[in-house]
Amino acid sequence: MATTTVTQEGDERLVEASLLKRLLSRPELGAAAGAILVWLIFAIVAPTGFLSLRGTASYLEVSAQLGILAVAVSLLMIAGEFDLSIGSLVGFAGATTAILASQYGVPLYLGAIVALVLSLAVGFLNGYMVIKTKLPSFIITLGSLFIIRGLTIGTTRLITGRTQIGGLDDYAGYDFMRVIFASDIPIAGVGFSISIFWWLLLGGIATWVLLRTQIGNWIFGSGGAPQAARQVGVPVDKVKTGLFMTTAFAAWLLATIQVITVKSADTLRGEQQEFFAIIAVVIGGTLLTGGYGSAIGAVLGALIFGMVKQGLVFAGVDADWFYVFMGAMLVIAVLVNNYIRRRAEAARK
Amino acid sequence: MSKNGNPIIEVRNITKYFGSVIALNGVSMAVRSGEVMCLLGDNGAGKSTLIKTLAGVHQQSEGEYFVEGQEVHFDSPRDALDHGIATVYQDLAMIPLMSISRNFFLGSEPTKGSGLFKRFDVKFADRVAKAEMAKMGIDIRDPSQPVGTLSGGERQSVAIARAVYFGAKVLILDEPTAALGVKQAGTVLRYIAQARARNLGVIFITHNPHHAYAVGDKFTILKRGRTFGTFTKDELSREEMVRMMSGADELDALSHELQEFEHADKLHGEGKMSEVDHALAASLEEGESLLNSKKEQ
Numbered sequence: 032m033a034t035t036t037v038t039q040e041g042d043e044r045l046v047e048a049s050l051l052k053r054l055l056s057r058p059e060l061g062a063a064a065g066a067i068l069v070w071l072i073f074a075i076v077a078p079t080g081f082l083s084l085r086g087t088a089s090y091l092e093v094s095a096q097l098g099i100l101a102v103a104v105s106l107l108m109i110a111g112e113f114d115l116s117i118g119s120l121v122g123f124a125g126a127t128t129a130i131l132a133s134q135y136g137v138p139l140y141l142g143a144i145v146a147l148v149l150s151l152a153v154g155f156l157n158g159y160m161v162i163k164t165k166l167p168s169f170i171i172t173l174g175s176l177f178i179i180r181g182l183t184i185g186t187t188r189l190i191t192g193r194t195q196i197g198g199l200d201d202y203a204g205y206d207f208m209r210v211i212f213a214s215d216i217p218i219a220g221v222g223f224s225i226s227i228f229w230w231l232l233l234g235g236i237a238t239w240v241l242l243r244t245q246i247g248n249w250i251f252g253s254g255g256a257p258q259a260a261r262q263v264g265v266p267v268d269k270v271k272t273g274l275f276m277t278t279a280f281a282a283w284l285l286a287t288i289q290v291i292t293v294k295s296a297d298t299l300r301g302e303q304q305e306f307f308a309i310i311a312v313v314i315g316g317t318l319l320t321g322g323y324g325s326a327i328g329a330v331l332g333a334l335i336f337g338m339v340k341q342g343l344v345f346a347g348v349d350a351d352w353f354y355v356f357m358g359a360m361l362v363i364a365v366l367v368n369n370y371i372r373r374r375a376e377a378a379r380k
Numbered sequence: 381m382s383k384n385g386n387p388i389i390e391v392r393n394i395t396k397y398f399g400s401v402i403a404l405n406g407v408s409m410a411v412r413s414g415e416v417m418c419l420l421g422d423n424g425a426g427k428s429t430l431i432k433t434l435a436g437v438h439q440q441s442e443g444e445y446f447v448e449g450q451e452v453h454f455d456s457p458r459d460a461l462d463h464g465i466a467t468v469y470q471d472l473a474m475i476p477l478m479s480i481s482r483n484f485f486l487g488s489e490p491t492k493g494s495g496l497f498k499r500f501d502v503k504f505a506d507r508v509a510k511a512e513m514a515k516m517g518i519d520i521r522d523p524s525q526p527v528g529t530l531s532g533g534e535r536q537s538v539a540i541a542r543a544v545y546f547g548a549k550v551l552i553l554d555e556p557t558a559a560l561g562v563k564q565a566g567t568v569l570r571y572i573a574q575a576r577a578r579n580l581g582v583i584f585i586t587h588n589p590h591h592a593y594a595v596g597d598k599f600t601i602l603k604r605g606r607t608f609g610t611f612t613k614d615e616l617s618r619e620e621m622v623r624m625m626s627g628a629d630e631l632d633a634l635s636h637e638l639q640e641f642e643h644a645d646k647l648h649g650e651g652k653m654s655e656v657d658h659a660l661a662a663s664l665e666e667g668e669s670l671l672n673s674k675k676e677q
């Protein structure tokens with residue numbers, strides 16, 4: 032046990048050392064390095080497409096679509112839970128909005144609000160079930176993944192006779208919705224999808240909440256040692272339920288962006304996104320066991336995802352290889368994370 | 381110091397069932413300011429269950445619970461904390477990967493700003509955590525380092541410092557010295573004495589009779605969910621206490637531990653000895669002679 036008095040000089044040296052160490056012990060360090068590496072690789076092998084503004088806009092849009100989910104998922108995973116139902120929720124929320132508009136003449140923005148309320152209710156139910164049954168959220172939300180997808184396809188087919196609903200731009204409120212969810216923002220003559228700004232906005236808010244608010248501290252505590260957190264008065268159950276609703280919100284946001292952008296809803300939309308979101312979050316340095324991680328990391332993880340996916344296209348590589356790459360990235364990321372965490376724990380003195 | 385005043389907390393005939401398990405069966409106990417109450421008893425006697433009830437983690441099945449004379453019903457640990465009852469748990473309530481200062485303030489975060497911009501005051505948290513630990517004689521160089529990097533004794537100190545900082549009137553410690561080396565256990569015992577000097581009521585659970593005798597004013601002995609009664613230091617000799625806590629046969633097992641203590645005593649001898657050290661040393665000598673006399677028999 033150190034009981035020495037610290038001299039002025041000692042203190043100053045400490046400040047320098049700990050700044051560097053703090054940087055090295057940040058969870059998102061690996062993802063930042065990975066993002067730079069991936070960018071450099073594609074900048075070398077496919078410079079014409081990848082480095083162009085248009086190319087940048089295209090991979091950022093792909094990143095944004097996953098990133099919106101990943102940011103919310105990172106908060107939930109730091110709190111120690113999984114949500115596998117978000118992919119199905121994307122299909123559900125989109126179909127709800129489209130059915131309300133096409134079959135019942137509800138303006139799109141009202142339909143979207145109804146879809147939001149229903150999505151939040153599903154998120155709440157996920158959280159409620161996890162807390163009441165004390166079963167792993169992996170199991171509960173795996174159940175909701177299939178239930179929601181099945182309900183969405185079944186109901187949509189029952190009402191419309193099909194599984195896709197198109198021509199949404201003919202319905203009331205489309206133009207207004209387009210401005211918020213599907214417009215392009217021109218930068219140097221190239222349109223950047225507004226989803227990119229949604230993604231960065233969510234990432235910024237999530238980071239601020241995690242690092243600078245009381246709720247952020249509770250999120251870390253709920254995932255790190257729920258019992259211990261409860262004993263010092265953290266409302267762990269409320270925190271977790273709130274975060275299940277946050278992931279549901281993210282699924283709804285992505286669904287709305289997609290539905291308005293492509294002017295149609297497809298009940299199969301969002302498939303596999305739950306896994307890609309987890310991969311992005313893990314690449315971003317969040318531990319699968321909870322209690323440690325970062326929302327910036329999730330933003331970077333999604334950025335890597337988008338760069339690789341579009342980069343392979345620019346490089347003329349067959350898209351099949353994308354899966355191989357993502358799987359490998361996941362495993363490497365977990366190994367790197369474990370290493371960084373050990374460093375963080377050893378960042379003593 | 382009002383050792384003879386009214387109890388800060390008191391329980392009467394507390395019973396606690398877990399399904400068909402009777403963990404507590406009619407336990408009564410009281411703690412006053414400036415008093416260290418040792419809760420003694422074998423494994424499974426119900427000590428942790430009793431203090432978890434006091435701390436609002438469990439609700440008693442039957443019986444009454446008074447804080448400063450008022451009957452209370454705690455639904456959550458938060459309620460107990462709000463009444464100034466702070467607990468340091470056996471399974472330490474610390475989150476290893478979170479920083480010292482975040483752990484220190486977990487559940488009671490200092491904030492600045494208001495409304496949407498209300499935020500966790502990180503600088504304040506770091507400063508206070510460092511200062512409070514320094515008051516306990518522990519220099520943490522970097523309050524943002526993970527708690528997982530601290531030693532067992534240092535972690536206990538963070539938990540105790542936290543309780544004292546948040547204005548606890550009663551400090552409940554569940555086996556804080558169990559996992560500690562001799563020197564660190566001594567440090568924790570010193571904090572207990574310090575808390576008593578600040579007029580807190582302390583409930584101290586331990587399996588170590590020497591730790592108990594060194595700082596305890598009163599001793600409540602639990603056995604299979606029942607109390608054997610509460611004794612003051614005058615009423616209960618060390619020998620009796622040891623015999624009540626552990627069968628005489630088990631005394632041999634203490635021998636090794638005692639030798640460790642003697643060694644630590646010599647290490648300590650160089651510095652200035654505090655009251656606790658003296659009590660500790662005296663209790664050790666007594667235990668030693670107790671053992672020797674037993675060996676001779």
Ligand SMILES: Nc1ncnc2c1ncn2[C@@H]1O[C@H](COP(=O)(O)OP(=O)(O)OP(=O)(O)O)[C@@H](O)[C@H]1O
Pocket residue numbers: 398401402403421422423424425426427428429430470
């Ligand atoms: N949540 C629970 N559910 C069921 N039984 C429990 C629960 N908590 C405690 N018990 C039982 O109650 C009894 C008392 O346990 P408790 O933890 O209070 O003992 P203890 O005196 O603290 O023991 P130790 O010295 O080993 O810490 C034990 O028989 C235990 O199995």
Ligand SMILES: [Mg+2]
Pocket residue numbers: 427428429470554
């Ligand atoms: Mg116990």
